Ligand code: HEM
Ligand SMILES: Nc1nc2c(c(=O)[nH]1)N[C@H]1C(S)=C(S)[C@@H](COP(=O)(O)O)O[C@H]1N2
């Protein structure tokens with residue numbers, strides 16, 4: 001079959017699809033309204049996502065600030081809250097333009113080929129980014145790659161293709177930026193099909209519901225509403241959620257063992273101090289009210305007490321602003337270790353915590369000792385600590 005014959009045969013089918021898809025609510029105005037919201041959402045996700053990346057990577061050139069203590073809690077809460085809202089908005093926008101994906105003929109020249117290619121990249125990255133993001137927060141790691149590097153790379157591709165898309169569509173966007181005059185025919189209720197108001201109301205309601213049923217994971221007073229969130233404030237041992245339990249981490253025996261000791265190692269292994277839990281308890285205890293702010297979006301404040309990290313490393317003669325490597329009893333899986341950079345070590349609220357809410361730590365919260373520091377993502381708040389090593 002020659003390619004022209006194929007085109008001839010496909011044409012009636014594609015035309016019928018387009019005819020059925022023609023409904024008054026689908027128009028450039030609907031697309032522009034949803035596109036504006038999506039644009040703001042993608043920018044917010046990009047900025048907060050990049051921030052999350054940097055606080056976790058802690059590159060040497062980055063000035064790290066542990067204060068304000070709530071900063072990461074807010075940025076990651078916004079990232080996941082806005083990210084979830086992008087899902088219905090994105091589906092709504094695709095609904096409003098999808099008949100154009102069947103435009104016939106599909107390409108008319110080099111320019112249109114490039115334009116379609118850029119839209120393909122935009123749609124594919126946006127769908128993938130939102131899908132794996134939502135899956136990650138639902139702790140459904142069904143994709144065959146590791147989330148962070150892929151999500152990070154897609155963020156740049158998505159930003160680039162979104163900027164290109166806005167540039168290409170600038171004339172249409174400008175034309176439909178403002179609502180058409182009320183007397184215009186385009187706002188009249190359609191005789192059949194879905195009107196613009198109906199379409200926007202449906203997408204708005206879905207977006208509002210998504211946000212309302214999930215923000216409670218980071219906005220504690222709304223916790224009872226957070227039915228879409230896998231972790232909710234208040235639910236868990238000692239009233240605090242747990243991402244990985246002691247059983248899952250494989251530390252049930254080692255964490256409860258009477259032989260547990262904390263090793264504090266000086267720079268280049270020069271000095272070693274070994275402390276029992278009673279030794280730690282007899283050191284000066286400091287209290288701090290700090291949130292656990294999980295990268296997956298949930299967060300909750302709690303009252304911690306224990307030994308300041310900077311007082312601990314002073315035992316091996318290290319400076320209060322030393323970089324540290326903290327290791328857990330956990331032998332497999334991510335988050336077994338974390339680097340505590342100088343500004344965090346130095347902060348008076350950075351603790352090797354022994355208690356939570358005035359009680360000895362629950363096994364699932366890191367008994368016998370865990371890191372809690374202001375402004376750090378949850379993944380860096382290492383539980384079941386066995387060793388603190390001064391770096392270089
Ligand atoms: C649509 C635009 C989005 C952009 C541009 C974006 C960008 C980013 C970036 C750059 C990171 C940091 C990755 C790293 O640490 O290397 C990140 C992390 C994250 N994003 Fe997104 N994201 C988007 C959407 C979403 C959505 C829809 C969700 C889910 C609701 C989501 C959930 C997450 C989570 C859970 C993390 C933390 C991952 C971790 O460190 O383990 N993101 N995002
Ligand atoms: N050793 C170890 N520490 C860990 C983890 C882990 O898997 N292993 N999970 C981290 C993550 S992702 C979070 S959000 C916090 C949660 O602390 P919580 O369980 O006490 O609420 O612990 C962090 N500390």
Ligand SMILES: [Mo]
Nearest residue numbers: 294295378379
């Ligand atoms: Mo986490």
